[in-house]
Amino acid sequence: MQSAQNISLSLPSQSSWGLSTEIAGRPVVRGVLNIHSVSGRTVIGTGNFRGTPVPIHGTWDESTKQLSLETPFATFSGQLQIFDSAEIRIRHLILSGRFVLKASF
Incomplete structure (x- = not known):
């Protein structure tokens, strides 16, 4: 079995990402x-958790593969990892980081 190859690639625009999170393993x-x-360092998109798109604005640092996003309800800061599994011909794009809900008053 071949190991995954690391790939140098920019953050893909016009893309959709599945989101999931866990608390205590659930x-x-x-x-x-x-x-x-x-565009440059600016990222624009939407997040959709319950059927209603929420606007997202953020920044992208190509050199560190760091993505920071801001919504009206939460912030996210994380790192993008991209690698290919040659044996199954799949490109993996994994964004992992910290998602923090904002207090609402």
Whole structure:
């Protein structure tokens, strides 16, 4: 079995990402992140957790593969990893980081 290859690639725009999160090992949130455009360091898109798209604005640092997103309800900061599994001909794009809900008053 071949090991995964690391690939150098920019954040893909016009892309959809499945979102899932866990608390204490149990899945609690599922949704979709749509990246509509990446222009320079600016990322624009939507997040959809319950059928209503929420606008997302953020920044992308190509050199560190760091993505920071801001919504009216939460912030996210994380790192993008991209690798290919040659044996199954699949490209994996994994965004992992910290998702923090904002207090609402």
